[in-house]
Amino acid sequence: MKKARDVREQLEGLCERVEVDPTVSSPEDIESILKAITAGFFYNTARLGKSGxxxxxxxxxxxxxxxxxxxxxxxxxxAWVCYFELAFTSKEYMRQVAPIQPKWLIEIAPHFYQESDVEDAKTKKMPKNKNRR
Structure with a gap:
């Protein structure tokens, strides 16, 4: 909780410095929060493949x-996630994972993602539920 409080205080300070009204956002606006996370970690994205x-x-x-x-x-x-870090153990695990929409990647990071990077998400069928490891 101390770390969360420290992060909140940092964000409040940054908002003051760039003159962003911290009361404008709403905790119920999950999409904006997820987009903000995606903007910060756009490089760390993964999609669910046909294999599950x-x-x-x-x-x-x-x-x-x-x-x-x-x-x-x-x-x-x-179908798509953004993660904070990868942990290497017996497998490569994503930690601090959030669900995202692939179209956000083109909107947020057009310098890094092209339509071809995300278009197959619209045309491919999702895999059936598979036992996860």
Whole structure:
């Protein structure tokens, strides 16, 4: 909780410095919060493949949602996620994972993502539920 309070105080200070009214945002506006997270970690994205495993978008590496994550138990799994870090153990696990929309990537980071990076999400069928590791 101390870390969360410290981060909040930092954000309040940044808002004051750039003259952003901190009362404008709403905690109920989940999409804006997820977009903000995506803007900060746009490089760390993965999509659910046909096999039921996640694959990083640019490097095409197989990764898994960390078992301690709330999203690891989500049914159905989110098609696209943004993560804070990868933990290397017996597998490569994504930690601090949030569901995202692929169109946000083009909107937020057009210098990094092109339409071809996200278009297959619209045309491919989602995999059936698979036992996760």
């Amino acid at each position: 495993d996640y694959e990083t978008v640019k490097q095409r590496r197989t990764v898994y949602i960390h078992p301690s994550s709330v999203l690891a138990k989500e049914e159905p799994l989110p």
